[in-house]
Amino acid sequence: MGTTQLEATQDVQEPKYWHLKTVLNDALDSEFSVGEILPNERDLAARFGVARATLRQALEQLELEGRLQRRRGVGTTVAPPRMGVAVGPVDNAWPGIGNDTWRTVGCAEAVAPAAVARLFDSGAGVPVHTIRRERVMNGQPVATELLYVPAESVPGLPGLLSPASHAPAVLRELQRLDLEGEDRAVELGSARAEDAKQLDRLPGAPVLVVTTRYFAAGQVAAVAISTYRADTCRLTFGDTGTVEVTPHEEQERRQAS
Amino acid sequence: MGTTQLEATQDVQEPKYWHLKTVLNDALDSEFSVGEILPNERDLAARFGVARATLRQALEQLELEGRLQRRRGVGTTVAPPRMGVAVGPVDNAWPGIGNDTWRTVGCAEAVAPAAVARLFDSGAGVPVHTIRRERVMNGQPVATELLYVPAESVPGLPGLLSPASHAPAVLRELQRLDLEGEDRAVELGSARAEDAKQLDRLPGAPVLVVTTRYFAAGQVAAVAISTYRADTCRLTFGDTGTVEVTPHEEQERRQAS
DNA sequence: AAGTGGTCTAGACCACATT
DNA sequence: ATGTGGTCTAGACCACTTC
Numbered sequence: 001m002g003t004t005q006l007e008a009t010q011d012v013q014e015p016k017y018w019h020l021k022t023v024l025n026d027a028l029d030s031e032f033s034v035g036e037i038l039p040n041e042r043d044l045a046a047r048f049g050v051a052r053a054t055l056r057q058a059l060e061q062l063e064l065e066g067r068l069q070r071r072r073g074v075g076t077t078v079a080p081p082r083m084g085v086a087v088g089p090v091d092n093a094w095p096g097i098g099n100d101t102w103r104t105v106g107c108a109e110a111v112a113p114a115a116v117a118r119l120f121d122s123g124a125g126v127p128v129h130t131i132r133r134e135r136v137m138n139g140q141p142v143a144t145e146l147l148y149v150p151a152e153s154v155p156g157l158p159g160l161l162s163p164a165s166h167a168p169a170v171l172r173e174l175q176r177l178d179l180e181g182e183d184r185a186v187e188l189g190s191a192r193a194e195d196a197k198q199l200d201r202l203p204g205a206p207v208l209v210v211t212t213r214y215f216a217a218g219q220v221a222a223v224a225i226s227t228y229r230a231d232t233c234r235l236t237f238g239d240t241g242t243v244e245v246t247p248h249e250e251q252e253r254r255q256a257s
Numbered sequence: 258m259g260t261t262q263l264e265a266t267q268d269v270q271e272p273k274y275w276h277l278k279t280v281l282n283d284a285l286d287s288e289f290s291v292g293e294i295l296p297n298e299r300d301l302a303a304r305f306g307v308a309r310a311t312l313r314q315a316l317e318q319l320e321l322e323g324r325l326q327r328r329r330g331v332g333t334t335v336a337p338p339r340m341g342v343a344v345g346p347v348d349n350a351w352p353g354i355g356n357d358t359w360r361t362v363g364c365a366e367a368v369a370p371a372a373v374a375r376l377f378d379s380g381a382g383v384p385v386h387t388i389r390r391e392r393v394m395n396g397q398p399v400a401t402e403l404l405y406v407p408a409e410s411v412p413g414l415p416g417l418l419s420p421a422s423h424a425p426a427v428l429r430e431l432q433r434l435d436l437e438g439e440d441r442a443v444e445l446g447s448a449r450a451e452d453a454k455q456l457d458r459l460p461g462a463p464v465l466v467v468t469t470r471y472f473a474a475g476q477v478a479a480v481a482i483s484t485y486r487a488d489t490c491r492l493t494f495g496d497t498g499t500v501e502v503t504p505h506e507e508q509e510r511r512q513a514s
Numbered sequence: 515a516a517g518t519g520g521t522c523t524a525g526a527c528c529a530c531a532t533t
Numbered sequence: 534a535t536g537t538g539g540t541c542t543a544g545a546c547c548a549c550t551t552c
Contacts, residue, residue: 013529015540018460040518051542056519061447061461072519073550082444184494186443187339188463188487190318202520203275204318206445206463230445237441237494270548272521297537308523313538329538330531459539 016050017057023048024058028067028078038068038076064206066231072202082234083137087184087210087226089237094179094214095133095147095224096171102145105198106132107167109151116148119213119223127151129170134198135226142233144198145226149174153221174214177221183213186235195227206230273307274314280305281315285324285335295325295333321463323488329459339491340394344441344467344483346494351436351471352390352404352481353428359402362455363389364424366408373405376470376480384408386427391455392483399490401455402483406431410478431471434478440470443492452484463487 038044045055059076062068069079095102108130117124128148135143151157154173189209196203207227214222228235295301302312316333319325326336352359365387374381385405392400408414411430446466453460464484471479485492 017540021461042518051544053543054541057540059519064445064463065447066444070519071550072548073517075518084442185341185491186465186494187323187491188321188445188465190322204278206321208443208445234442234444237443274521299537308525310524311522314521316538327538328531329529330536332537 017054017061020048020050020055020058021061024062025067028062032078034078034080036078038078040075063231069231079231082232083142084236085135085137085142085228085233086238087228087235088212089182094171094175094177095222096168097175101137102133102135104131104133104167104171107170109166112148112150116223116225119211120150120220122150122152129154129166131167131170140232141199141229143226143228144195145224147222147224149222153177153216153219174222177216179221180215180218183215184237185211187211188230189227191227199227199229201229201231208233208235210235274311274318277305277307277312278315278318281319282324285319289335291335291337293335295335297332320488326488336488339489340399341493342392342394342399342485342490343495344485344492345469346439351428351432351434352479353425354432358394359390359392361388361390361424361428364427366423369405369407373480373482376468377407377477379407379409386411386423388424388427397489398456398486400483400485401452402481404479404481406479410434410473410476431479434473436478437472437475440472441494442468444468445487446484448484456484456486458486458488465490465492467492 032038039047041052041055041059045052048055059068059070063070063079066079066082068076070076096104110128110130112120112124112126112128114124116128117126120126128150131147131149133145133147134141135145149170154170156173156176157169187209189207191199191201191203191205191207193203195207196205199205199207208230210224210226210228212224212226213220214224289295296304298309298312298316302309305312316325316327320327320336323336323339325333327333353361367385367387369377369381369383369385371381373385374383377383385407388404388406390402390404391398392402406427411427413430413433414426444466446464448456448458448460448462448464450460452464453462456462456464465487467481467483467485469481469483470477471481
């Protein structure tokens with residue numbers, strides 16, 4: 001990266017932070033390896049002759065693109081390539097089937113929030129089982145999920161359940177139903193406080209929100225709102241089998257730890 | 258939204274811009290309708306008793322979440338709900354089939370850039386036809402795409418073609434092949450200068466990048482890199498038919514224009 | 515205690531669209 | 534010419550991790 005100031009040959013009309021971003025991006029390719037820590041922001045800003053805020057604007061974008069990882073109190077490191085995460089319909093199946101990558105971390109019984117109720121055929125005020133799960137890959141959390149199952153989808157449930165057996169029971173009942181199809185949407189969001197904590201990020205971090213509707217008996221039998229870390233994940237939708245991680249990616253990921 | 262300063266009852270540990278964001282978000286729900294313009298940033302900042310930069314941090318997040326739309330020289334308006342955009346496999350078909358929502362805007366013949374070449378089975382240096390297309394919905398551009406077709410995928414092409422007939426000829430040849438499957442990945446990116454211009458956004462705007470691989474004869478016969486506006490689009494992957502726009506959404510969208 | 519990234523301020527000027 | 538959002542500066546202090 002040298003001692004170079006930003007060249008004065010800069011096109012007008014091109015913001016400094018944008019130019020800076022491409023310079024840094026190139027430097028990451030040629031002069032740094034995955035996991036390496038960069039100089040701190042104050043030094044970098046001085047080296048390029050810009051204010052720290054401007055430097056940060058460039059770093060923010062590079063982090064958004066998954067090139068960098070910044071952690072308060074620690075520093076900025078070069079991020080490994082994004083993980084390919086399968087979100088279906090690889091196994092067109094109910095959640096919780098077999099030994100998948102999800103882990104249940106809690107559950108509750110309540111009325112569906114308005115934004116979720118809209119996804120069900122029945123209107124507002126539907127009582128639902130709410131199951132919180134998290135997904136871990138390569139030893140790091142990549143997603144957190146809220147699975148909403150209307151009580152009427154699983155009528156066979158006994159009345160009172162211990163917290164420990166509640167979630168498994170709901171999933172078991174779900175899996176008895178005949179799954180007719182799934183339906184997914186992906187959009188950009190920012191992590192709510194609770195999600196951010198589980199994903200080991202700050203609130204407001206960019207996330208990919210996957211909304212899945214599970215159909216059974218001509219109705220929406222369950223809805224899952226999955227929140228993926230946008231910086232570390234590439235969501236894959238394989239029609240022709242899972243797109244597996246290439247050996248090259250696998251190697252680079254290992255270097256990071 | 259009132260004349261209210263930010264309440265002093267603010268929890269410590271909660272950043273101002275974060276609190277501000279929730280306040281604004283609630284105000285948007287209750288006191289504004291789609292398409293309405295907000296007070297300008299300097300006024301808003303003064304009204305809430307914060308610096309403009311802090312106010313902007315809140316606005317940026319709301320724009321990222323698709324709640325606001327900001328345009329330089331114009332102002333900040335309340336955004337309509339995101340459009341549901343089908344990205345397949347609704348029609349598991351070659352690009353350019355039938356009357357789809359895509360429009361070809363240019364094409365060229367060159368060697369595939371490294372990042373794209375990696376997606377093909379053949380290594381680097383593959384000669385490809387490059388077709389640029391754009392997707393328009395509800396009268397506004399939502400996506401731009403670069404479609405890469407290796408020359409060896411379409412051997413039946415005559416040598417020299419006029420620019421006008423080039424792209425259609427490539428697509429026509431593609432469609433003669435037997436499509437065995439598709440493969441998609443979605444990740445977050447930021448708009449390159451060229452894409453940003455076509456999407457009517459500033460460079461660096463958040464986008465959802467969809468990478469599609471088309472398989473034929475056991476090979477990757479074509480690759481498409483589609484860039485969707487993350488602020489206005491919700492990508493839908495329908496296994497059970499297209500998820501159509503609800504009447505409610507349709508109405509709100511109309512109010513915006 | 516020292517060093518990191520995260521938040522916040524109060525200004526200035528620029529690019530752009532509209533009048 | 535005016536008003537808007539976009540960029541940039543030079544500081545300050547805070548929250549967090551590590552030593």
